[in-house]
Amino acid sequence: MSDVIETRGPLVVSPEQYQWHHRGTGDWESWGPDVTSLADVLDDWREQLAGIEKPWLCWGVVDRFCRIQQKLILEFGWTPVVGADPLGDTPTILPGAVRFDVNRLLNLPTVWVSFPMEFVYAYTDRLACWHSDLLVSRKNMERLVRSFNALDDGETAAYRPRGWWLKKGLPCPGLACATTRAASLNQWEHGCGWWKWFRKHPNFNGPVPVPDCDWDTGRGIWYWGKHFGGRVKRVFPDESGHCRMPWQLWKQGMSKGQAMQAYYDLDPLLHRLRIADLDDGPG
Numbered sequence: 001m002s003d004v005i006e007t008r009g010p011l012v013v014s015p016e017q018y019q020w021h022h023r024g025t026g027d028w029e030s031w032g033p034d035v036t037s038l039a040d041v042l043d044d045w046r047e048q049l050a051g052i053e054k055p056w057l058c059w060g061v062v063d064r065f066c067r068i069q070q071k072l073i074l075e076f077g078w079t080p081v082v083g084a085d086p087l088g089d090t091p092t093i094l095p096g097a098v099r100f101d102v103n104r105l106l107n108l109p110t111v112w113v114s115f116p117m118e119f120v121y122a123y124t125d126r127l128a129c130w131h132s133d134l135l136v137s138r139k140n141m142e143r144l145v146r147s148f149n150a151l152d153d154g155e156t157a158a159y160r161p162r163g164w165w166l167k168k169g170l171p172c173p174g175l176a177c178a179t180t181r182a183a184s185l186n187q188w189e190h191g192c193g194w195w196k197w198f199r200k201h202p203n204f205n206g207p208v209p210v211p212d213c214d215w216d217t218g219r220g221i222w223y224w225g226k227h228f229g230g231r232v233k234r235v236f237p238d239e240s241g242h243c244r245m246p247w248q249l250w251k252q253g254m255s256k257g258q259a260m261q262a263y264y265d266l267d268p269l270l271h272r273l274r275i276a277d278l279d280d281g282p283g
Helices: 015-023 036-048 063-075 138-149 164-168 181-190 219-227 247-251 256-263 266-273
Strands: 055-060 079-084 126-130 155-159 176-180 231-235
Touching (some): 063 266
Parallel strands (some): 155 231
């Protein structure tokens, strides 16, 4: 490896800095096989979520998005557990929601929503989750909640995009997903979870070569379902409410929150999804 690595924008960092920054993105290549340092972290997460029957993970990147997500979750009978990326907004915790400080003992420079999904078996019976940049209609939310409520212990629900790329074996990314304790434990035992570069998971010993697509989040869930008999129920969040960022904004060095706010006008999206009544403005 060279002495420096160039990242988005003009920033140039050392390999050590790159590795430290990427640990919180859920990246086995950056983390390495030693997870003993996470024992106290997982105990802390278990204490934070104790007594919550149906936790749904929100991620505070843009506070306005996060507040609307929390209201949707509360309306459909789940409990928002609100984490945050240190690079994003400090999230408002609405009445009925719970702060979930994933980074309290880690102090990582950035943490992605996929990070705690890898270890659900260690701290809660089930956990739903969605991307920080996803909003859905009530009709779509009802379908998601119905699927998540129906999960048996040992099952995972995950989004697998429709389209021609299905034929190429692309996976079940975590645009909207839920998993159970037994499913999470089985994924951990086989080394096929939510983190990127799952082939470098300390427990991975797959029966067939891993396709090159394991550089992204959720590839391990696809492999678990295909090669280890994992039970993955497909769910279909409406992509029209996914505020996905054009790559050129990332290349300009923007954070995800900055890019979301620069590129998307939220008002027409909320009206199109018929959830404008859940919005209390940008403040």
